[in-house]
Amino acid sequence: MTPAQRKNFNRLLRPRQIAFIGGTDAGVAINEAQRRGYAGEIWPVNPKRAEMAGLPCFASLDDLPGTPDAIFVAVPANAAIDVIAKAAAMGVGGVVCYAAGFREAGDGGVKREEALLEAAGDMALIGPNCYGMINYLDGAALWPFAHGGSCPGYGAAVITQSGMFSSDITMSQRSLPLTHMISAGNQTVLGMEDFVDVLCEIPAVRAIGLHIEGLQDVARFERMALKALSHNTPIVAMKTGRSAIGSALTQSHTGSLSGANELYDALFERCGVIAVDSPSQFIETLKYLCIAGAPKGNRVAGFTCSGGGAAMLADHSETINLSYPAFDADAKKILEGLLPDIATVSNPLDYTTPIWGQPERTLPVFTEAIARAGVDAAILVQDYPAQGLDETKHFYLADAEAFGEAAKQAGVPAAICSTIHENMDADTRAALMAAGIAPMQGIHEALNAISHGRDWAQAHARIVAADPAPLLSAPMPDEIEMISEAEGKDLLRAAGLSVPQGVLVNGAGAPGAAEKLGYPVVLKMMGPKLAHKTEAGAVKLGLGDAAAVQAAVCAMIDAVQAYDADAVTDDFLVEQMVARPVVEMIVGIRRDAQFGLAMTIGSGGILVELLADAETLLLPASADDIKRAISRLKLFKLLNGFRGNPVVDLDRLSQTLAALGNYAMDHARTVAEIEINPLFVYHDGVRAVDALIHRIKP
Template structure:
C-alpha cells in the first residue's frame, strides 16, 4: 500500500460523503449506511433515475460537488471500469467495488480486473466482487445487505474472503464486540495483508479475525502479522478450503505429510497466529481476547454449581493443556470454612446450591479460590434460564457479579461460560461485558479460547525476543533431477550430518568392498528409477559374509527386473550396517513456490505411513523451534527413556538438524527436495541411513 493509498483508505473508512453508484443495490446500500447511523452526505448517482432511496440523484460522477471520500459501486463491469477511471482522475478517496464479473468469471474477467488495477491509480479499492466495509467505530457502512453487530468502542476487526460469512458474523447471537468488517473479495488492489497492517495500528482494535481461503503473498502476510504482533494485536485465523499449493513433487513421503494445510499451519505457528477450525471457535476466541485479553499462563480457577459441570471442564482442559491447579493446604482450609458442609474443595470447584445466588456468601469463595492459587484466569460455568422460566435469573446474576468483582480484585481475565451456547441470552451477555467478563458460549469453545489466548501470549513474547530472518520463497523450475543416494550422502556429510561408511561399486566388486568395510553390510542398487528402493526390492540388509552378498545381488537383480526392467543397473552402494537406534525419524526439507523452504519432522520407518506423526516448520527458523518440534512428536517418548531405552540429547539432535537446514538454505546446489528416511537417532548423534534428494535440472 502506497502512502497515498493509505491516506485514501482512511478517507474510505471514515468518509465525510459517500457516492452510491448504481440502481437497486445502491438503494440497499444507502439503507445500510442509514442503519449504521452515517451522518455524512449521501450522493446517489444514476443517469436514469431522479432519486434513490428518496435522495435526488446526480446524473454522473462528473456532476458531484467534489471528489467523494467513499464510493459504493454497483454497476456492470464496463461501466465500473469507466467510473473508476473518472473517480481516480478527480481524486476520490476509495471505492467498494460490489460489481462482479472480474477474475472470478474467467479469462475475460481477469483481463477486466487487470484494467481495473491500472485505472484505480492512488485510490483505495476493496474488491471487486465483495460485500464491502462496515466501520462500527465511526458508524459508516458501504454494504449491500442487512447487517447487525455493535461496538462498545473496542473489539475485533474481521477480514474475510467470503462475503456471506462476513454477513453471517454481523448477525451472530454471540455479542462479539466489533470495530470493522471487511469483505475482501478478489483483492485486486488491497488484500488481507494491507488491512491487517492498517487495522493493527488502531488501539480500539483488540484482535483481528481473518477468514482465509488462500494467500497469494506469504512474505507480505508475514510482515503484516509481525507488525500486528509488535502492536500486541492477536490474529485469529479460520483457514478453509483445499488448495493446489504445494511442491510439484509427490515422490517423497514428506511431500504427502506437509501439504498445503500443514504449510499454512506452520506459517501460523511461526507468526503466533491463532488457528481455529470452526466459525463458532473463531467468534468465541475473538470475543475472549477482545473483552478480557490474553492470560499470562495456562492456570485456571474454575467454578460451577454442579459436580457434572466441574467434570466437563476438567476433562476437556486436560486434553488441551489447561491446568486447574489443586488448592494448597491453607487455601483448602479457608475454603472449607466458607463452603457448605456438603461441598468438596477442588478445582474446578462445585460451590453447591446452598449458597447459590447469595453474593455475600459466594464472593468470598470466588475471591479465596482465585487469589490463593496463583492462577492466570478464572472461569464460571452458568447456563441461564429461558424467557418465561427466568424467575430465578437474579440469582445467576448475583453470582455473576460476585465472580466479576472477585476476578477484578485479583487482576485476572474472567469468563462466564454457558455449557450449551444458546443458554445465554443477549441481556446477560451485555451485562457480563459491562462488568468486564467475557460471555462465552460452549464449554469446548471457551476452554479452547482460553488455552489459545494463553499460548498466543507466550509465543508472541518468544517470537519478539528471538526474531528470525524473513521467509524467502522463489520460483521453482519444473524440471528436476534425482540425485543418486551416494552423492546425496556426500552432500549430507558436507553439511555435518553423519552417514554410514560406504562405497559405490559394480556387482563384481561388491563382495570385496563389503569385506573391506566390514560385515554386516547393506547393499542397495543405485539408479535414476529407484527412488523407492524397498518397493523395488533393491535393498538387502544385514549381510554377514561374502556368500550372503552374492546371493543378495542375484535376488536383487531378479526383483528389480520384475519391478521395472528398465530400472536395473550394475551400480551398487555397499554400506556398513548401522546398529539399532533409539528411535527413527523422517526429515524432509522441500521448497514450495509460495512458502519457500519447509522442514518436516516425523516419526520415521514404518511409523511414517502408519500414524502420520509429523510436524512442519518454515525456514529459516531457530534451533529451539526445531527442538520444540521434535518434542511435539508422539515418537518423542521413545527418545525420553521409554522402557529403559537411552535418553536422547534433544539439544544435540536439534543442532544437527539446524545445521542441515542452514546448509540447504545456503548450498550452491539448488536443492528442491531432500528427504532422510530414516534418520537413526542415538543418544548424542544422528545417522542418515537413507536419503532422497531432488535438485533443479542443469545444476
C-alpha cells in the same frame, strides 16, 4: 500498499462523503450507511433515477458537488471499470467494488480485472466481488445488505474472503464486539495483508479475525502478522478450503490459491496466529481476547454450582493442556470455612446451591479460591433461564457480579460460559461485557478460547524476543533430477550429518568392498529409476560374509529386472550396518511456489504411513523452533526416555536439523528436495541411513 493508497484507505475507512453508484443495491447500501449512523454526506448516482433511498440522485460523478472520500460501485463489471477510472482521475480516496464478473469468472474476467487494476490507480480499492466495509468505531458503512453488530468502543476487526460469512458474523447472537468488518473479495488492489497492516495500529482493535480461503503473498502476510504481534494484537484465523472439494470451491470462488494445509499451519505457528476450525470457535476466541484478554499461562480456577459442570470443565481441559491447581492445606481450611458442609473443596469448585445467589457468601469463596490457587484465568459456568422462566435470574447475576469482582481483584481474565450455547440471553451478555467479563457460549469453545489465548501470549513473548528472519523465497525450478544415494550422502555429510561408512562399486567389486568395511553390511543398487529401492528389491540388509554379498548382487539384479528392466544398473553401494537407533525419523525439505522452503519432521521408517505423525516448519527455522516441533510429535515420548529407552539429546538433534535447513537455504539454487528416511536417532547423535535428493537441472 503504497503511501498514496494507505492515505486513501484511511479516507475510505472514515469518509466524509460517500457516493453510491448503481440501482437497487446502491439504494440498500445507502440504507445500511444510515443504519450505521453515518453522519457524512451521501450522494446517490444514477442517470435514470430522480431519487434513491429518499435522496436526490446525481446523473454522474461529474455532477457531484465535490470529490467524495469514498464510492460504492454496484454496476456491471465493464461499467464498473469505467466508473472507477473516472473516480481515480477525480481524486476519489477509496472504492468498494461490489460488482462481480472478474477473476473468479474465468479468462474474460481475468482481463477485466487487469483493466480494473489499471483503472484504480492510487485509489484504495476493496474487492471486486465483495460486500465491502463497515466501520463500527466511526459509524460508516459501504455495505449492500442488512447488517447487525455493535461496538462498545473496542473490539475485533474481521476480514473475510466470503461476503456471506462476514454478513453472518454481523448477525450472530454471540455479542462479539466489532470495530471493523471487511469483505475482501478478489483483493485486486488491497489484500488481507494491507488491512492487517493498518488495522493493527488502531488501539481500539483488540484482535483481528481472518477468514482465509487463500493467500496471494505469503511473505507479506508473515510481515504483517509479525507487525500485529509487535502491536500486541492477536490474529485469529479460520482457514477454509482444506479438503479437496473445498480447495476447488475456493479457487472457483475468488480465484485464490488454497495451498497445502500443513504449510498454512506452519505459517500460523511461525507468526503466532491462532488457528481455529469452526465459525463458533472463531467468534468465541475473538470475543474472549477482546473482552477478557489473553492469559499468561495454563492455570485456571473453575467454578460451577453443579458437580456435573465441574466434571465437564475438567474433562475437556485435560485434552488441551489447561490445568486446575489443587488447593494447599491452608487454602482448603479457609475455603471449608466459607463453603456449606456439603461442598467438597476442589478445583474446579462446585460451590453448591445453599450459597447460590448470595454475593456476601460467594464473593469470599471466589476471591479466596482465585487468589490462593495462583491461576492465570478464571471461568464460571452458568446457564441462564429462558425468558418467561427467569424469575430467579437475579441470583445468577449476583454470583456473576461477585465472580467478576474477584477476578478483577486478582487481575486475571474472567469468563462466564453457558454449557449450552444458547443459554445466555443478549441482556446478560451485555451486562457481563460491561463488567469486563467475557460472555462465552459453550464449554468447549470457552476453554479452547482460554487455551488459544494462552498459546498466543506465549508465542508473542517468544517470537518478539527472537525477531525471526523473514521467509526465504525459493522459486520453483523448471526441471529437477534425482541424484544417487551415494552422491546424496556426500551432500548430507557436507551439511553436517553423519552417514554410514560406505563405498560405491560395481557388482564384481561388492564382496571385496564388504570385506574392507567389515561385516555385517548393507547392499543397495544405485540408479536413476530406483528412487524407491525397497519396492524394487534393490536393497539387502545384514549381509554377513562375502558369499552372502555375492548372492545378494545376483538376486538383486533379478529382482530389479522383474520390477523394471530399464532400472537395472551395475552400480552398488556397500555400507556398514549401523546400530539399532532409539527411534527412526523422517526429515524432508521441499519447496513451494508460495511458501518457499519447508522442513517436515516426523516418525520415520514404516511408521510414516501408519502414524501420519509429522510437523512442518517454514524456513528459516531455528533449533528452538525445531525442538518445539519435535515436542508436538507422537514420537516425542520415545525420544524422552519412554519405558526405559535412552533419552535423546534434543538440543543436539534440533541443532543438527537446523544445520540441515541452513544448508538447504544456502544451496537453494541447486538443491531442490531432500528426504531422509529413515534418520536413525541415537541418544547422542543421528545417522542418515537412506536419502532421496533431487537437484535443480542447470
